[in-house]
Amino acid sequence: MPTFERGARFDREFRRLSRELQRAFLVALPSFIDALRDNPPVFPPALRVKRVAGTPGVWELSFAPDGRATFAYGREVVRREPHIVWRRIGDHSILNDP
Numbered sequence: 001m002p003t004f005e006r007g008a009r010f011d012r013e014f015r016r017l018s019r020e021l022q023r024a025f026l027v028a029l030p031s032f033i034d035a036l037r038d039n040p041p042v043f044p045p046a047l048r049v050k051r052v053a054g055t056p057g058v059w060e061l062s063f064a065p066d067g068r069a070t071f072a073y074g075r076e077v078v079r080r081e082p083h084i085v086w087r088r089i090g091d092h093s094i095l096n097d098p
Contacts, residue, residue, distance in 0.1 A: 028063035
């Protein structure tokens with residue numbers, strides 16, 4: 001099972017999201033987690049997971065038309081399981097400082 005951690009900034013930004021965007025992220029999460037079980041992960045096209053341009057090691061996930069979350073792969077916590085570090089969540093503007 002993949003492991004996760006969230007920074008304080010991610011938590012603050014999540015709390016500031018509208019309830020609708022919070023729900024949209026939580027609805028997208030199971031598909032994201034399922035994809036992480038594959039090696040390499042094959043993310044559903046609807047999530048539009050891709051690298052953030054100009055920011056090595058940082059990826060973005062689209063969970064709503066203007067809902068984005070950024071993440072990085074961290075050091076394994078459980079052997080052979082990916083560890084995701086959630087960095088930012090919000091609208092497209094978070095990609096200016098992912």
